[in-house]
Amino acid sequence: xxxxxxxxxxxxxxxxxxxxxxxVKKLQRLxxxxxxxxxxxxxCEGHVGHxxxxxxxxxxxAALYGYKMKLDPNNPGWEGRDKFxxxxxxAGIAQYAALAELGFFPKEDLLHVKELGARLQGHPDRIRTxxxxxxxxxxxxxxxxxxxxxxxxxxxxxxxxxxxxxxxGEQAEGQIWEAAMAASAHKIDNIVGIIDQNCLQATGSITExxxxxxxxxxxxxxxxxxxxxxxxxxxxxxxxxxxxxGIQGKPTAIIAHTIKGKGISFAENxxxxxxxxxxxxxxETALKELDEQLTALDR
Amino acid sequence: xxxxxxxxLAYGEELVALGRENRDIVVLxxxxxxxxxxxxxxxxxxxxxxxxxxxxxxxxxTAAGLAVSGKIAxxxxxxxxxxGRPYDQIRQTISVGKLNVKxxxxxxxxxxxxxxxxxxxVEDVAIMSAIPNMTVLTPCDARETRQCVRAAAEIQxxxxxxxxxxxxxxxxxxxxxxxxxxxxxxxxGSDAAIFAHGAMTARAMEAADAxxxxxxSARVVNLCTMKPxxxxxxxxxxxxxxxxxxxxxxxxxxxxxxxxxxxxxxxGIPMDYVAINDAFGQSAHSPEELxxxxxxxxxxxxxxxxxxx
Numbered sequence: 001x002x003x004x005x006x007x008x009x010x011x012x013x014x015x016x017x018x019x020x021x022x023x024v025k026k027l028q029r030l031x032x033x034x035x036x037x038x039x040x041x042x043x044c045e046g047h048v049g050h051x052x053x054x055x056x057x058x059x060x061x062a063a064l065y066g067y068k069m070k071l072d073p074n075n076p077g078w079e080g081r082d083k084f085x086x087x088x089x090x091a092g093i094a095q096y097a098a099l100a101e102l103g104f105f106p107k108e109d110l111l112h113v114k115e116l117g118a119r120l121q122g123h124p125d126r127i128r129t130x131x132x133x134x135x136x137x138x139x140x141x142x143x144x145x146x147x148x149x150x151x152x153x154x155x156x157x158x159x160x161x162x163x164x165x166x167x168x169g170e171q172a173e174g175q176i177w178e179a180a181m182a183a184s185a186h187k188i189d190n191i192v193g194i195i196d197q198n199c200l201q202a203t204g205s206i207t208e209x210x211x212x213x214x215x216x217x218x219x220x221x222x223x224x225x226x227x228x229x230x231x232x233x234x235x236x237x238x239x240x241x242x243x244x245x246g247i248q249g250k251p252t253a254i255i256a257h258t259i260k261g262k263g264i265s266f267a268e269n270x271x272x273x274x275x276x277x278x279x280x281x282x283x284e285t286a287l288k289e290l291d292e293q294l295t296a297l298d299r
Numbered sequence: 300x301x302x303x304x305x306x307x308l309a310y311g312e313e314l315v316a317l318g319r320e321n322r323d324i325v326v327l328x329x330x331x332x333x334x335x336x337x338x339x340x341x342x343x344x345x346x347x348x349x350x351x352x353x354x355x356x357x358x359x360x361t362a363a364g365l366a367v368s369g370k371i372a373x374x375x376x377x378x379x380x381x382x383g384r385p386y387d388q389i390r391q392t393i394s395v396g397k398l399n400v401k402x403x404x405x406x407x408x409x410x411x412x413x414x415x416x417x418x419x420x421v422e423d424v425a426i427m428s429a430i431p432n433m434t435v436l437t438p439c440d441a442r443e444t445r446q447c448v449r450a451a452a453e454i455q456x457x458x459x460x461x462x463x464x465x466x467x468x469x470x471x472x473x474x475x476x477x478x479x480x481x482x483x484x485x486x487x488g489s490d491a492a493i494f495a496h497g498a499m500t501a502r503a504m505e506a507a508d509a510x511x512x513x514x515x516s517a518r519v520v521n522l523c524t525m526k527p528x529x530x531x532x533x534x535x536x537x538x539x540x541x542x543x544x545x546x547x548x549x550x551x552x553x554x555x556x557x558x559x560x561x562x563x564x565x566x567g568i569p570m571d572y573v574a575i576n577d578a579f580g581q582s583a584h585s586p587e588e589l590x591x592x593x594x595x596x597x598x599x600x601x602x603x604x605x606x607x608x
Contacts, residue, residue, distance in 0.1 A: 126367065126396050134367050134398075138391040144357045145392060148364020148372075151349065155325070155370070175388075178357035186349070 031062035037097035044283035054094035056198035056258040087142020088167035140173025169201030171212035184223025198260035231256025304441035311336025359385035378404025378420035408548035410464035419580030425553025427459040435526035439500035446477035488516035491542040506600035542607035
C-alpha cells in the first residue's frame with residue numbers, strides 16, 4: 001500500500017517527467033526551426049551554403065541555446081553568460097538561426113546572409129554579429145580559443161562554461177590536439193568540446209579520405225572525460241551536457257554521432273550537400289519536410 | 300660609446316611592471332621564457348602566466364580567447380616562430396577580430412647568430428605589416444622597448460613587437476615620450492637622411508658620425524612604428540635632403556626600404572637601402588660576422604650615403 005508521501009513522490013516524478021518531455025519537445029522544435037532557417041538562408045537563387053554540417057549539429061545547437069547556456073539576448077556581452085563557439089565555423093548559419101530565434105537580432109537579417117555589408121558573414125564574425133564570441137572559419141582553431149575563454153573565466157572566478165563544437169573532419173588539424181593537450185595540462189574543467197561526428201568531410205567519407213578515428217580513444221588518451229551520444233537524440237544530448245557539469249579537474253568531450261544533412265531526406269549522408277546551392281525543387285522539398293516535422297512536434 | 304642594455308631583459312622587466320599596475324595583463328609562453336624573459340612575469344604572477352608548451356598556434360589562439368574575455372594577452376616566442384608559425388591564427392581570429400593580443404617576436408633579425416636560418420627572422424615585419432588591423436613596433440634600445448610594452452597594452456587591438464637578442468646601446472634621451480607613428484630624429488643633419496629601426500639605428504648613428512668626419516651632414520631618424528607607417532612624416536623628414544638611405548636588419552621586401560620608397564615616391568630624392576637582400580641567414584660565431592657578410596654594418600650605411608651624393 002502506498003502512503004501519502006510515496007504518492008506525492010510519484011506525482012512529483014511524473015510531473016518532472018512531463019516537464020522534461022515538454023523541454024525535449026521544445027528543443028526538438030527549435031532544432032527543426034534552425035534547420036528550416038538554414039534552408040531559408042541558403043535559398044534557391046544559386047547561392048551556396050553549408051547545409052550538411054549545419055543540419056548535423058542543429059540538435060546540439062538547439063540544446064545549448066534553448067536549454068543549457070545562460071544568455072541574455074538583450075545584452076549579448078553580459079558578463080555572466082556561458083559561451084559557445086563553432087570551431088567548424090562553416091556551420092555558423094545554424095548559430096545565426098539560433099541567435100535570431102532567441103532574439104539577438106531580427107530574423108529578417110537571416111535572409112541577407114552573405115550580402116555585401118551584411119551583419120551575417122559567410123563565417124562567424126564577432127564584430128558584425130551580436131552573440132558571436134570570436135571569429136572562426138579557419139579550421140582547427142576554435143578549441144584553443146575556447147580554452148582561452150575558459151581560462152579567463154577561471155581567473156575571474158566565474159562559474160560559467162564554454163562549449164565548442166568541432167567537426168570530425170576538422171580533427172585532422174594538428175592544433176585540435178595541441179588544444180586537447182593544453183586543456184588537460186591546465187586542468188580546464190569549464191570547457192566542453194563537442195565533436196559533431198557526421199563521418200563526411202567536404203569531398204567524401206572521412207574513413208576513406210583521411211581517417212580521424214577512433215575518436216573516443218584519442219580524446220580519452222588526451223586526458224578528457226569522454227561521453228558518446230546519438231547527436232540527434234535530444235534526451236541524450238541533455239544528459240551529456242548535464243553530466244559535463246559534474247566533471248571536475250579535467251575537460252569533457254562529447255562525441256556526438258550524427259548524420260550530415262539530418263532532417264532533409266535528400267541531403268542526409270550526402271557529402272555533396274556540404275556546401276551547395278539548392279534547386280527550387282530541393283528547396284521546396286526541404287521546407288516541406290521541415291514544416292511537416294514542425295507540425296508533428298506541435299501536436 | 301654609450302651604455303648598452305639588454306633589450307629582451309627590458310621587455311621582461313617592463314611586462315612585470317605593467318602586470319603590477321594592471322590585473323588584466325596575462326602572459327603566454329611557448330617554452331622559451333628564459334630567452335624571451337617572460338619568465339620574470341611567471342616568477343611574480345604565476346596565476347596569470349600560461350606555459351603553453353611548444354605549440355605556438357595553440358598559444359596564440361588561446362590568447363585570442365583570453366583577449367575576447369577582457370584580458371590583454373602577451374604571447375612570446377622567437378620572432379621566427381611567433382610571426383611565422385601561427386600566422387593564420389594571428390590573421391583569422393586576432394586581427395580580423397581586432398583582439399587585444401600582443402605578439403612579442405624575440406631574438407629577431409640575425410641576433411640569434413649561432414642557431415642559423417631556422418631561428419633568424421628576416422621577414423617578420425613584412426608578414427605582420429601585411430595583416431590589416433595590426434600595429435608593428437620595432438624598438439631600437441631598452442628605453443624604447445619599455446615604451447613599446449606600455450604602448451602595446453594601451454593600443455586597442457593586435458600589436459607585434461620586435462625584440463632582438465643582443466644588447467643595444469642607449470640611444471633615446473631620458474624623458475623622451477613615445478608617440479605611435481612618430482619618427483624620432485636622433486641626430487640632425489642637412490645633406491642626407493638615414494631612416495633606421497631596431498639594432499640598425501645604433502649603426503646608423505655610428506655611420507652618421509663617420510660621415511660627419513668626411514664633411515657629410517646626415518640626419519638619423521629612428522622609426523619605431525613600422526605600422527601604421529608614418530608616410531607623411533617620412534616625406535617631411537626627407538625634404539631638402541640630397542640622399543636618403545634606409546637601414547634595417549630585415550629583408551628589403553616589405554620592410555623599411557619598400558615602405559620608405561613608397562613614402563618618397565613623388566619626392567624625387569635619390570634613395571638606397573641597407574637590408575638583407577631577400578636571403579635567409581646562417582650560423583656564425585658572432586653577430587658581427589653576419590652583419591659583415593649580409594652588408595649591414597655602419598660602413599655599409601656610410602658607403603650607400605656617399606654613393607648617392
